[in-house]
Each structure stands twice: as structure tokens, then as C-alpha cells.
Amino acid sequence: MGTSELLIGLMSGTSLDGVDGVLARFDGQGRPTVLAHAHRPFSAVLRDELLALNQSGPDELHRGALAGNALAELQSALVGELLTIGGMSAQAVRAVGSHGQTVRHRPGEFDGTGYTLQLNQPALLAERCGIDVVSDFRSRDVAAGGQGAPLVPAFHAMAFGGQPAATAILNLGGMANLTLLPAAADPAPVRGFDCGPGNALLDFWIQRERGQSYDTDGRWSAGGQVDQALLARLLDEPFLRAAPPKSTGRDLFNPAWLLPRLTGTLKPQDVQATLAEFTARCAAEALVAQASDTTTLLCCGGGALNQDLMRRLQALLPDLRVSSTDSAGLPPLQVEATAFAWLAWAFLHRQPGNRPEVTGARGLRVLGALHPA
Structure with missing residues (x-):
């Protein structure tokens, strides 16, 4: 592991906005x-098809396979774009780390093992790109009794850890997850867990009410008023009170969960404001409960660009410095894709990619499956 290597990371999250990709050079330490x-x-x-496949439906095996093919074609085009931007050939890249698109996440169910399912066609991607593809990062952790999520804390520890004081990373994708990094002198383990919804409910509501895919800068929510009765109903969700390790997804926080809670006469803009406050409260209250010694909160994912959401987080955490991961040298829209490039690097070097303290797995595991070019 003494020489540098080029890897590509691809990530499409529960926000369903598309695929983010990075081309990164890894040193011998990853x-x-x-x-x-x-x-x-x-x-x-x-x-729309990926969203529909989050629920049972007609001919879903066939439709899921076709959606995976379409995703691979989109990923292949993105890999080509990254190579062009970086001025690299496919032969120069050691591997592509491809997360795929989560459509079901049900760990711990049935026989106690459960499953997590990401639509993906890594063999097709390898065929199109001419580069080895590493995929299926979550299922090994689930097989070991873990949640299979979140997986990014191990990368967060490497990228943002070792600070003089305790630091937290909040990923605001479709769902939200927290990584809790102890101070450099503290021997405590890295911890992390899903803390609630990120952008999923906000995006659903503005798309339904205004036909927009997302609330740019949080402008619409910023102009509304928080409905305290609605906020209380949203916060009365057992998942939020459950102790880590825990993970969630659209299986829980979806329109079918939200709509029955919208009782009474509510202005649409006030609903958006309340959903923004709910998202911020879920994260802030979880952080205070689990890591009250934290001094800095770094935010990544699309939600880090939502200025209203960031203002709400700062107001709820007045003693913390709240900023995006830009301040730590990695732009918020690059963090997750870089994490899956790192997970591919870890797989190639047979390094564990999970943190048992985070997922609840029985131990450290090498994550992923290889599809050679």
C-alpha cells in the first residue's frame, strides 16, 4: 500500500436527484x-420508477432489473465525464466504487438478519467502462448482524477525525445520519447512526405543492411559520427515541407516513417550514443526547446547501460551530461519492469498511463484491 492509486466513487442516494461521482487519488494510507x-x-x-420501486408493485423484478440497467448506463456516462475532466484514461483507474440505488432497507427483520437492497448492474458498468467495479457494500455488514448503514462513519473518521475537540458530521441526503468523532486524545470509538429524514420529506412536499424538485436555499421554508402541533406529531415517532445502532430510509419516512399527520387547516408553506424544523430538530436533539461534548458540526449532502436548514441547526445548537464540510477541505456534494471510492479502496486492500460500534455488526468486515472489467 505504498503507492498512490486512482479510484472513482459513484453515489446515488435517497434524495433521488441523480448520481454524484468523483475521481480521486488515494495515497498509500487511503x-x-x-x-x-x-x-x-x-x-x-x-x-419516478426508482421511487415507485420503493414499494411493492406489479412486475417489480423485471422493472427493477431494467431500472438497474438504466442506472448503469447513466453511471457509465458519468465515469466517462470524470475521466475527461481529470484527463485520465480508463486504464489508469484501479476501480470504480458503485453504491447503487437503495430501494428497500429492512435490516433485522424476519429471521433477525433482514436485508438491504440496492438496484445496480455492476457487471454492465464494468463492461461499459472497462474498469473493475466494486459494489454491494452493505450486505456483508447485514449478514454479520449489522444494519448495513450508515457506512460513511469509517470514511468520516479518516477524512475529518483527529481534531483537538469532538466533532460531528451530519450527512443531509434524502435521510440524515450523524457521525460522532471523539477528540484526538479520547480513546472512545467512532459512533454513528441515522437520525431521521434529511431532504426526502422536504422535496416531496415542495414538488407536490409547487412543482419544484427541491427548495432552493430553503427560501420557501424560510418564509413559513412552524406549526407547533404538527411538529409535535412528527416528533412523536418511535424511531427517533430508539437507541443506536439504527438506520432508516424511505421504508419509514415517506408520504404515507407524513400525510396522515397533516390534520387540520395547514398552509402549504407552513408545512414546509415545519418539515425543515423537524429535520433540524431530529439531528440536533440526537446530537445533544449522544455527544454533548461536541464543539463542531460539519454538514454535507444536498441539505448543507439549504441555508434555512443550516440556520435552524445553528439556532438549535448555539454553542456549536455549524458549517459545511467545505470548511474542512471537502465540498458537501463530494463527500458521499468520495466515501464510496474509499470503500472500494478498502475492499481492494482487504481493509474493513464498517464500524461495528456504528452498525451493530458482530465485528469488522471487508465490504463489497468485485466485478472485473
Whole structure:
């Protein structure tokens, strides 16, 4: 592990806005330098199909396979774009780490093992790109009794850890997850867990009410008033009170969960404001409960660009410095894709990619499956 290697990371999250990708150079210790970043949006047809596949439906095995093919074609185009931006050939890249698109996340159910399912066609991606592809990062952790999520805390520890004081990373994608990093002199383990919804409910509501895919800068929510009765109903969710390890997804926080709670006469803009406050409260209250010694909160994911959401977090955490991961050298839209490039690097070097303290797995595990070019 003494020489540097180029890897590509691809991530499409529960926000369903598209695929983010990075081309990164990893040193012998697995520390990345991002050389290129690009994003490919989902077409409306693919987005709607991926969203529909989060629920049972007719002919879903066939439809899921076709959606995986479409995702691989989009990923392949993104890989080509990254190579062009970075001025690299496919032969120069050791591997692509491809997360795929989560459509079901049900760990711990049934026989106690459960499952997590990401639509993906890594063999097709390898065929199109001519680069080895590492995928299926979550299922090994689930097989070991873990949640299979969140997986990013191990990367967060490497990228943002070792600070003089305790630091937290909040990923605000479709769902939200927290990573709790102890101070450099503290021997406590890295911890992390899903803390509630991120952008999923906010995006659903503004799309339904205004036909927009997301609330740019949080402008619409900023102009509304928080409905305290609605906020109380939203916060009365057992998942929020459950102790870590825990993970969630659209299986829980979805329109079918939200709509029955919208009782009475509510202005649509006030609902948006309340959903923003709910998202911020879920994260802030979880952080205070689990790591009251934290001094800095670094935010990543699309929600880190929502200025109203960031203001609400700062107001709820007045004693913390709240900022995006930009302040730590990695732009918020690059963090997750870089994490999956790092997970691919860890797989290639047979390094564990999970943290048992985070997922609840029985131990450290090498994560992923290889599809050679």
C-alpha cells in the first residue's frame, strides 16, 4: 500500500436527484485527493420508477432489473465525464466504487438478519467502462448482524477525525445520519447512526405543492411559520427515541407516513417550514443526547446547501460551530461519492469498511463484491 492509486466513487442516494461521482487519488494510507467531480441527474422517468420501486408493485423484478440497467448506463456516462475532466484514461483507474440505488432497507427483520437492497448492474458498468467495479457494500455488514448503514462513519473518521475537540458530521441526503468523532486524545470509538429524514420529506412536499424538485436555499421554508402541533406529531415517532445502532430510509419516512399527520387547516408553506424544523430538530436533539461534548458540526449532502436548514441547526445548537464540510477541505456534494471510492479502496486492500460500534455488526468486515472489467 505504498503507492498512490486512482479510484472513482459513484453515489446515488435517497434524495433521488441523480448520481454524484468523483475521481480521486488515494495515497498509500487511503487518504484521498479529489481530482474531478461531476453529477448526472436522473431523468423524470427513471426517478419516478426508482421511487415507485420503493414499494411493492406489479412486475417489480423485471422493472427493477431494467431500472438497474438504466442506472448503469447513466453511471457509465458519468465515469466517462470524470475521466475527461481529470484527463485520465480508463486504464489508469484501479476501480470504480458503485453504491447503487437503495430501494428497500429492512435490516433485522424476519429471521433477525433482514436485508438491504440496492438496484445496480455492476457487471454492465464494468463492461461499459472497462474498469473493475466494486459494489454491494452493505450486505456483508447485514449478514454479520449489522444494519448495513450508515457506512460513511469509517470514511468520516479518516477524512475529518483527529481534531483537538469532538466533532460531528451530519450527512443531509434524502435521510440524515450523524457521525460522532471523539477528540484526538479520547480513546472512545467512532459512533454513528441515522437520525431521521434529511431532504426526502422536504422535496416531496415542495414538488407536490409547487412543482419544484427541491427548495432552493430553503427560501420557501424560510418564509413559513412552524406549526407547533404538527411538529409535535412528527416528533412523536418511535424511531427517533430508539437507541443506536439504527438506520432508516424511505421504508419509514415517506408520504404515507407524513400525510396522515397533516390534520387540520395547514398552509402549504407552513408545512414546509415545519418539515425543515423537524429535520433540524431530529439531528440536533440526537446530537445533544449522544455527544454533548461536541464543539463542531460539519454538514454535507444536498441539505448543507439549504441555508434555512443550516440556520435552524445553528439556532438549535448555539454553542456549536455549524458549517459545511467545505470548511474542512471537502465540498458537501463530494463527500458521499468520495466515501464510496474509499470503500472500494478498502475492499481492494482487504481493509474493513464498517464500524461495528456504528452498525451493530458482530465485528469488522471487508465490504463489497468485485466485478472485473
